[in-house]
Amino acid sequence: MKILVCITHVPDTTSKIAFTDNNTKFDPSGVQFIIGPYDDYALARAVELKEQQGGSVTLLNVGTASTEPTIRKGLAIGADDAIRINAEPLDALFVAKQIAAIVKEGAYDLVLMGRESIDYNGGQVHGMVGELVGMPSISPVMQLDIEGDTAKLAREIEGGKEYLEVKLPLIAGCQEPIAEWKIPNMRGIMSARQKPLQVKEPIGEASTSSLRYELPPPKGQVKMIDPEHVEELVKALKNDIKVL
Amino acid sequence: MSILVFVESADGEIKNTSKEAVSYAAALAEKSGENEVIALSIGTTVSENSLSALGKYGAAKVLHVPLEELNQGIIQAYASVINQAIEKTGAKYLILAKSSLGDPVAARVAIKANAELAPNVVELPDLSDGFKVKRSIYTGKAFVWMTLNSDKKIVTIKKNAVEIREGGSEATIEKLDVQIDSSDFEAKITKTDKAEGDILLPEADIVVSGGRGLKGPENWGIIEDLAKALGAATGCSKPVSDMNWRPHHEHVGQTGIKVSPTLYIAVGISGAIQHLAGVNSSKHIVVINKDPEAPFFKAADYGIVGDAFEIVPKLTEAIKAS
Numbered sequence: 160m161k162i163l164v165c166i167t168h169v170p171d172t173t174s175k176i177a178f179t180d181n182n183t184k185f186d187p188s189g190v191q192f193i194i195g196p197y198d199d200y201a202l203a204r205a206v207e208l209k210e211q212q213g214g215s216v217t218l219l220n221v222g223t224a225s226t227e228p229t230i231r232k233g234l235a236i237g238a239d240d241a242i243r244i245n246a247e248p249l250d251a252l253f254v255a256k257q258i259a260a261i262v263k264e265g266a267y268d269l270v271l272m273g274r275e276s277i278d279y280n281g282g283q284v285h286g287m288v289g290e291l292v293g294m295p296s297i298s299p300v301m302q303l304d305i306e307g308d309t310a311k312l313a314r315e316i317e318g319g320k321e322y323l324e325v326k327l328p329l330i331a332g333c334q335e336p337i338a339e340w341k342i343p344n345m346r347g348i349m350s351a352r353q354k355p356l357q358v359k360e361p362i363g364e365a366s367t368s369s370l371r372y373e374l375p376p377p378k379g380q381v382k383m384i385d386p387e388h389v390e391e392l393v394k395a396l397k398n399d400i401k402v403l
Numbered sequence: 404m405s406i407l408v409f410v411e412s413a414d415g416e417i418k419n420t421s422k423e424a425v426s427y428a429a430a431l432a433e434k435s436g437e438n439e440v441i442a443l444s445i446g447t448t449v450s451e452n453s454l455s456a457l458g459k460y461g462a463a464k465v466l467h468v469p470l471e472e473l474n475q476g477i478i479q480a481y482a483s484v485i486n487q488a489i490e491k492t493g494a495k496y497l498i499l500a501k502s503s504l505g506d507p508v509a510a511r512v513a514i515k516a517n518a519e520l521a522p523n524v525v526e527l528p529d530l531s532d533g534f535k536v537k538r539s540i541y542t543g544k545a546f547v548w549m550t551l552n553s554d555k556k557i558v559t560i561k562k563n564a565v566e567i568r569e570g571g572s573e574a575t576i577e578k579l580d581v582q583i584d585s586s587d588f589e590a591k592i593t594k595t596d597k598a599e600g601d602i603l604l605p606e607a608d609i610v611v612s613g614g615r616g617l618k619g620p621e622n623w624g625i626i627e628d629l630a631k632a633l634g635a636a637t638g639c640s641k642p643v644s645d646m647n648w649r650p651h652h653e654h655v656g657q658t659g660i661k662v663s664p665t666l667y668i669a670v671g672i673s674g675a676i677q678h679l680a681g682v683n684s685s686k687h688i689v690v691i692n693k694d695p696e697a698p699f700f701k702a703a704d705y706g707i708v709g710d711a712f713e714i715v716p717k718l719t720e721a722i723k724a725s
Contacts, residue, residue: 170541252514280540286482286509296478299503315652320652324593335658367549370550372545381690386714390721393718400665400686
């Protein structure tokens, strides 16, 4: 089984988001970057599948040299080798085109990634890659098993789950609880340093552009209600929020 | 030139999120001078009355693809049908509600139609110089204005970002003939598990969520009673779902379901940043927690400090009596 796992390099979920240069650039100061949490689940499932069925797990990231510590962490979790496309991940289509080129070259059985990145939250890349390479794409996938040449999956739908079967090769956008979250151990961290990391130049350019960023307006003061007088909250639900 | 809106249904009815998408399209039509909003419904599970009622929200016409094999949302097949509808109508814009079907389908249509795509959009575009649109990013912690430069444009709408428009007259319904290719059905849906009759969490206008403060799954009755009194969906925090007190599809948060209801009530949830990331687009937040230092109070509009087992039943009774 030859698996490609695409990972994002994103601010930690607890990061305070701020912008500079008149709100035209993300401010990375003081921000810790991690593998996207959904991508982390995709990687964990890929490593489990490799352990069950043999084969290889290759990591792919579209990012500048600053993402290499994140890629090494993915290698420490259990990927065998990695490819970095040397470019800022400017928009979903640009990233999808980079991944599609690697998928076409590599004859992968499975291409796994998170359902979305936690910075831009688009959730578009898996579908775009699927269409670009002519493969089925399923998302958001919460269970994935491989039997012979068939993938058996469960996909989250509003208020439930949908079970699917599809012949490999397949592209999946993954989410919890597809696998046990994996933390790299010391042996993994040491061996990750020696694993191959290939750098390739990007193809094409991004077409959309981000003009300026905005933060939501600051939250007003919380109005505390006496627990002995819950009817005050009911009044607010009726008169202010108008949900009753 | 027209604006095409893909509408989804649940239990035979058009989803509210799709009504929002049609309302957005109608407002975009007025703003852009496009002359027609056309809704597209796929499958046979929705009644003609529900389809023609889409006129109330601004659709002049409904294209209906009444094929039983499309009653299940196969991503590739839906992308193919929607792309054919774009070609036949010459639509300049495709609008979809952000959903577990809309998102992956929109991505595939974007490639087929050579269209640029803005997901998670929260406002009408600025058309003064090209097409600039505001979308939610960083899990609701920020927004970005982006430009779409292609001739055809696709937009997915974040829930509750748009008021549902009421009024208008009935839409006409036309059958749309499409080519269905067996290669569009490579993925086969073998089973669907759906919480029948419940209010679906991502669709809900009110959500009542419980956390570890509820102490165990046997105590969820007070959450369910409050939700029932409000006509709300129930949710939970990640630890609750991890401990199997509640099913995963109720897990609200960064890695679970992200919700944006009019009202979010959090009971016994301290407000870890990952949970807040899943609810910070809610219009109003009520927090009930016995710990006055719980970080969730900082994000709340209304707060009650006290024992959930006393407050929640009292609140439920007060709501029923109102």
